[in-house]
Amino acid sequence: MTDVRHDEFAELAAAYALGALDAPERQRFEAHLVACDDCQKDVAVYVSVTAGIGASAEPAAPPAALKARAIANATARARAFERLPSRVETPLPRPTLFPWLALAASLALCVAAGAYAWMLHAELESARRVLTETSARAETQRAQLNAARGDSARSARLLDVLTASDVVRVSLVGTKGASAATGQAYWSPSRGLWFTAGGLPVLSPGRIYQLWLVLPRQAPVSAGLLAVNAQGTGTLLAPSPAAAGSSRAGGVTVAITDEPTAGSPGPTTPILLAGSAKPE
């Protein structure tokens, strides 16, 4: 590999796998990582190497009573929840989740989606309680914690998607309405969706980009909302939409449209950016 820029990034792979990159460097590396197979392989190797460092720690016998507690605690949880996302991650402020909640409730979705809506509801209730009960100092601490936890969680989830055995990569190009725009999507039905786009027009207030997965013989499935910065760049790391199912074998088209900030149940404007992966 003689690409100077790649060499510069390749030097960061080990530190990325370790979680030691500072935020600006990590963001630059991630932007490169999504499009670089060599770096993805390097990161995967270094991630597995880190297990050896942990194995150097001295084993220690836990208290005898812990075993019964740990097994009871683990097996008490319903495994059905595992496939559901523990948290919705979009670049949007939290209040915009409300329309989706209402929508989810009104559509009387399947049991899994119902459970997910319930979890979201519980999260929101809990967040509301905290907002009213805690002091400004506690709020600051919460923000610090979330930032720290969000960083490590985001990196791990991105890796999870990129290294998934069922991941498919789709390159998107802009249509007439956004001819300068380009994008990349990595979709793993089992792990989630990573999307990054640049060169998009900045939308008027009250509007937002919405990402769609179009599968054979199905209506477009919303994959999340995409906020872009002043340069028209945005990224989205989200769970794979349940309605998209678990197979990508029939091929998929990824597209974005301009929608109201609450999102739409289906596309309501022309496609601005799109790309497809062929059937297997």
Add this chain to the structure above:
Amino acid sequence: LAALESTLRDEAADKDRALVRAVAGGSADALADLYDRHAGIVFGLARRIVLRPEDAEEVVQDVFAQVWRQAPRYAGERASVAGWLVMLTRARAIDRLRARRARPDEDRGEAPSAALPLSSADPNPEAATLSAEQVRQVGSVFATLPDPQRVLLGLAYFEGLSHSEIAARTGVPLGTVKTRIRSAMETLRQTLDVTP
């Protein structure tokens, strides 16, 4: 003798994988067996990271709960279950450490808020690709790294610190921190090149 040890280790690794498959099938007994075989390294590593035994116990619970949930996804033919457990333990323990740093009040005995669920980085089972033997070898090479490299890499791994945080903590220039950690990781990676 070496061949015999190697055979025994292979059998242990096979047994681990069979247990994970049984856990995936819903066997709590298999989870208890896995606990018996690995709780020592999980608790040891958790305590090395979070320091407080009560926090380490919470990490152990988090890890085995996650094994229960994620076992259906485990498909390692050769990868070691021990390696996966170590990765889960580190992720959960660093979560707890960062939560505590962000909440100094907790050191005064306040209960953690229920609004702060401690779940984040989920190393997926496929990320653990090393065999048990490779994990052991990388661990022993780590222990013999030159002090300046081992200490800095240890701060990143066991304390979850970034390059700049390590530089601030140790007074070592940032560029030197980056170079030493990269060299150390490269040395560990080369261990794998000579492992069949």
